[in-house]
Amino acid sequence: MAIQPDEKYCTECGALINRKAEICPKCGIRQTPAPFTSSLGAIAPNGRSRLAAALFALFLGSLGIHKFYLGSIGWGIMYILFCWTGIPTIVGFIEGVLLLIMSEETFNMKYGGSYGGS
Incomplete structure (x- = not known):
């Protein structure tokens, strides 16, 4: 299962979520931008x-x-x-x-x- 261009991993729990999501639907943690580009x-x-x-x-x-x-x-x-x-x-x-x-x-x-x- 490959990650799609519109998906990313939650910074807290690692769940696969929408790239534009500000809050993870699984754990409820606000997403911070990745530290590296x-x-x-x-x-x-x-x-x-x-x-x-x-x-x-x-x-x-x-x-x-x-x-x-x-x-x-x-x-x-x-x-x-x-x-x-x-x-x-x-x-x-x-x-x-x-x-x-x-x-x-x-x-x-x-x-x-x-x-x-x-």
Whole structure:
């Protein structure tokens, strides 16, 4: 399910609402404008940034910092346990690139929930 041009996510609860809505019909919270205009620096409803996650993956991917940031604690621990092999470094770099090219809608659907994604 892709987000339509006339829709956006509620800044509080993450519900899909009309782009022009001033108050979310689900949670009743007044909507504030997005802090960033670029989609790369956009913030998910839970406060996580796609750009921050991508930078963590590119520069600290060998330690799995991006996994901890995105809420995947188990995967973060796996990256730390196997960081000596170099495999998490390669995988972290690839995930960083994927996060950079990922659409804002996909990022919000995968990681925009309250406590992270997969």
